Amino acid sequence: MGSRPGEWAALTRGDMWPGVATPTLMTRTGGSCFLLGGLLVAVTTTVSPTSFGTPTVQFANAAIAVIVGTATLLWGARLRLWQLHVLVATATVQTTVSVYESADPTVAVSFATLYVFIACAAFFVSWRATAAHLTLAVACCCTAVVLSPAAPWWSSVVASATTVTMGVLIAILGRIVYNAELDDDTGLLNRRGFDRLLGVVISRAQSGGPRPAVVLLTLDDYGIIHDDLGGPRGDEVLHHVVAAWRGVLEPEQILARRAADEFGVLLQNSYERQAVSLTHRLREAITSECSAGVTAWQSGETASAVLARADTALRRSRRSGRNRTMLESALLPSIATELREAIDAGTVNVRYQPIISLADGSVVAVEALLRWQPVSRPDLSPTEVVRLAEENDLIGALDHYVLRRACRDACWMHERSGGAAISLSVNVSGLDLVQKGYAAQVFDTLGETGWSAERLVLEVTETVVDGDRPSSIAALSELRAGGVRIAIDDFGTGYSSLGRLQGLPSDFLKLDASFVAAVTEAGDPPPLLTAVAALAHALHLPVVAEGVETPRQRSALVRLGIDMAQGFYFGRPQAPGDLVEVFFPAASAAATDSAAHPRR
Template identity: 35%
Template structure:
C-alpha cells in the first residue's frame, strides 16, 4: 500500500494553491459587479432603517420632554407659555408641525402667532390614535413621521402634543449617501483588482514557501521529539510532547511518542502515589511523612519555628474488625481520617501535615513559632473530644475513642527516628492511662516502656514454663457458712522479680493480646482442678468461677472454647461460672448478650463481677442474661460504717432477688460484715475473713 508521504503532500499543496488562486481570480471578476449592486442595496436599506430608528427615538424623546414641559402652561391655559415652548421645537430641522390639543382632540395651539386652527377638531389620519394613546405613539405615512405624547397632571389627562417630522429631507440625504457609497465601492473594486495581481505574484513565491513548509512539517517535529526524548531520559516524565493530527509518517510518529510519554508519566504518578499515599484514606503514608519530617527538622534548625508530633491511635479498633468485619473497619478508618483531617485543617495552622502509618494509627506534624506545647495540647484535646463522638456505619452507631501521644522537637529528640519513637511511647502511655486521652512524652516514659516491654517478653511462655499458676478463693453460702465453690485467680511468680501483682501483668496481657492464649489455658486448668476435687475429695457440688477479659468477649470465640473445655474435662456445665465485668459489655451489648445466652443454654452460669462500679448500674440486671452479681468490695468495705453503702448493698440484694438473680458479696474481711450480709439475705460471700486465695492442694484439704 502506497503511503501518502511528504513529497506527494508538498506537490499536492503547490498544485492546489495554484488552482485555487486561478479559480478565485475568475470568480472575483464575475462577481465583482453583482457584489457591488448587492452591497449598495443592502447599505441603502440599512441606512434607511438606521435613520428611521434614530428619528423615531429622537421624536419619542422630544415629544416626552415637550409634554412634561407643557403640563403647567396647559393646566393654567397659558397660551403664550405654550407657544414659547413649542416654538423652540418647531424651529428645529425637519420639524413639519407641532400641535397641542385638548383631551377631546381640539387644537389649542399650532405654533403660529395667531393660532389659526385654535379650537378645531383634529381629523387627519393620525388624529384618532394620537388622542387615545396612553403613552408615546409613533405613526408614519411615508411622508411624515408623527409622534404623539399625552399631557397629564397626576392621573388626570389634560390633553396631548404632536410633533410631525418631514421625511423628504431625510430621503434626499439617503440618496446622497448612496451616491458616495457607490463611488467608494468602485474604488474598492479597483484596489481588489490590484490585490488579485499581487495574489498571482504570490504564486511565484510558492516554491520558496514549500521549503518552509517542509521545514515546519518535517524538521521541526523531529527536533521537538528529540528534545522531549532527552527530557524523559533525564527523568522529567512530564515533558510536553506536541500533539499532531497529521495522517502521515511524522504525525503517526508524534502521536505514538506522545502516547508513550503520557503512559510513562501516568505510571510515574501511579508509582509515586502508591509509594507516598495511603490507599485507603488518601493521606500521606509513613514514607512521605518521614521525608517531609526530615526536611522540616533540617529547616527548623537555628530558626524560631518548633515542631510537634502527635501520634493518634484508635482505641479498641480490633473489636470492630473482629465483630463487624474488615469492610466496616475500613469504613470506620476512612471516617476517622476525614474527621482528623478536618480538625487539622481548621486548627493545625500552616504547615500541618496528617499521615496514616497503617492500621489504626494516624500521625500529625505541627509547626509553629508560638508555644508549640500549647498549640499541640489544644489540638490533641480537640482530637480526643471530636473522635469520641459516635460513627454511623451501616445504620448503626459505633463508639470508639483515640489515644494521643505528643512529642516535641528539639526538646525530646534530635533526630526523626528518635522523635517518632518518643511519640509512639507517649501514645502508649495514653493507652495505659485509660485511653481516650493524650499524654506528652517525658524521659521517665522510656523506663516505663522498657519495663513493660520486658514484662511482655517475660510473660510470653510463662504458662509453659510453670511460672503462672492458679489459686482459689473459697466462696461460702451465707445462710449456713458452707463451702459451695471457689474463684480461680491467676498468679505469676517471676524467676527474678518474685510475685508480680495481677493488676500489673493482667493489664499487659490484655494490651498485648496474650490474654487470648492465657484465657483458654486458665479455663482448662480450673476445670481440671474442679474435676480432681470431685474425684478425690468429694467436691461434686462445688463450682469454679473463672474471670473472662473484655478481649476474650470481643473475639466471639468464648462459647466454643468453653464447650471444648467442658467436653475435654467431662465437667458438668452448671459447675462452671463465667465472671465478666460490667464495663466489658458496654458498647456492644447486643452481640455479647447473644454470646452469654448461648453459654447459659449449655448450662454454664454467668456472673456480673464488680457490680455497681460500671456506668449502667442496675440496668444490666434487666437486659443481660446473667445468673448472679458480685457486689464490689468497695461497698462491702464500709458497710458497717457508711449508711449509704449499706443502703446500696441492701438495694442491690433486694433488686437482684426480685429478678431471681443470685448475689455474691466480695471482700468480706470482718465477722460483722458477714453477719450483716446474712441479715440482708445475701446468698454467697468471699473474702479474707472466710478464706485467703489458696493453692489447689490447700483448697482440696479444705474440702476434705
C-alpha cells in the first residue's frame, strides 16, 4: 500500500471508503455473497435440472462462485479496493449467465434476484463506482431477460428496481455513518474515524503490509486561549494549526482531530525515528506550544494497544514540562539498553560544579551533573542522555541513581572539606516528580546515605510546576515540609506570571545562562537581564546565576544584586576529590587517607 499512493488516497477519502467499511467486512461480505449465490444456483440446478438448457454450465458457474467465495473468506485479508471491483463485476457476469441459461421463467426471475448482492458493493466504494456497478447490473439483467426465451421482458423491471433501490439505500447509510466520523469544525477525521482507519492499516500490516506509526499531539494552551479569549479566537488558532500541519504532511499521512485540543497523525509506513523527526517538524510549523507522543506498531498488537502506548507518551510529554516530543517505544533501542546497563553497573558518572557566593567568593553549594559517554555514542551530551532516558522509561532509575550517588559523594566532600557548610543541588525530571511516592523515595535515599534534607536542593524547571500539574506541586510541598529546598531552574525562560511564581513551592531561583551570556565586555547589563533580575528580586528569593564565564559577567551580576553564581569562570564540573583539592586545599591536605578520594 505504501507504493500505491493513489490507492491510499482512495482508501482514506470519505467518498471512497465509507465509515462501515473495513478490510475484514469487505472480505466477509464479498466472500459470503459469492458462496451463498453459488450454493443457491447449485441447489436449484440439482433440484430442477430440466429448468436449464445446459445444466453443466450452471454447475460450472456455481462451482466457480463457491471457489471464489471460499478463497475470499480464507485468504481475502489483503483484498484491495480494485480487486473488489473485479469481484463485483465477476458476480454480475455470473448472475447474468445463470439468468440467461434458465429455461424456466420462474427460475430465471428467481436468479435475477441475485443481482441484489451487487448492491452490497455500495458499502465499500464511491457514489460513482456504485452507480457504475448498478448500471452494469441493470443492463445485464435486462439483456439476459430480454434474450432469454423463457422469461418475459418486463420481469427484469422488479429485479432491476430492487437492486438499484438497495444500492442507493446502502450508499446513503454508508455516507451517514462516514459523516459521523468527521470533525465538524475542521473537516478532519474525528476520534472514531481515526481509530477505525488505524484498525484498517494494522489489519493490512498483519498480512505483510507496511508497518504504521502513530503520533498524538495536543495544543498545550488551547484551553486557556478558548476560555480567556473566546471561541472565535480558539477556532482561529485551530484552523491555523490544521493548515500548517497539512502543509507538512504528505497525502498518505492522515491528520485527525481526536478531541478539542488533541490531534492524531497516522503514518501508514514509518519507523519510530522517522515519526519523531516528522513530529519535530509539525511542532516547528506552528507558533503554539505543542506536546506530542509517538509510537509505532509492533507485530501482533491491536489498535487499542498502539493508541494506549501513544497516549502514554503524550502524557509523559505533558508531565515533563510540555512543548516536547516523547517516544514510547515497544522496543528498547540499543543505546537505551546500554544506558540501562550502565545505570545497573554504576558506570554513569556524576560531576560537581561549585556554586559561589558573590558576596565573599566562598563555595556555598555544588550542583550534581551526570556524565555518560556510551561506546556507541561518545559524543552524547548530558541533555541528550536525559532525553534518551525520558523517551525510554529509564528516567526514574537514572534520577534515583544520580541522587543516591550525589548524596554519598556530598557526604564524602563534607567530611574531606573539614565540615564545610555546602548544599547539594540535584536536577529532577518532571516525569519522575509526578510519580506516586517520589517524595518518600527521596527521603529514603537521604536516610540511606546520611545526607541532611536541609542541605539538599532539588532543581525543577518552571514548566514542570505550572498550574496544570497539581501532583508536582503536592510532591514539592511534601519535600519542603521534610526540609528539602526547591530551586526553580531556567528562571526567565518560562511563561508564568509574577502572581503564579509567587505561589510556587520554591526557595531559590536559578537564572538561565542565556541571560548571562548577553553581557558584553562594555556597557551596562543588558536590559533583559536587568528586568529578569528585578523580577527575581520581587519574588524575595535568593538567586543563582548560571553560565558565568568572564569577569565582566560576574561584575554585572554583582551590580544587579545577584546572590550566587556558577559557571566555568568559577569552576568546571569535576570529580569530588578534584573539587575538594581546588576549593578546600587546606582541609584536603590534612586528610590522611588521600587514596579514598573518589576521582570517578
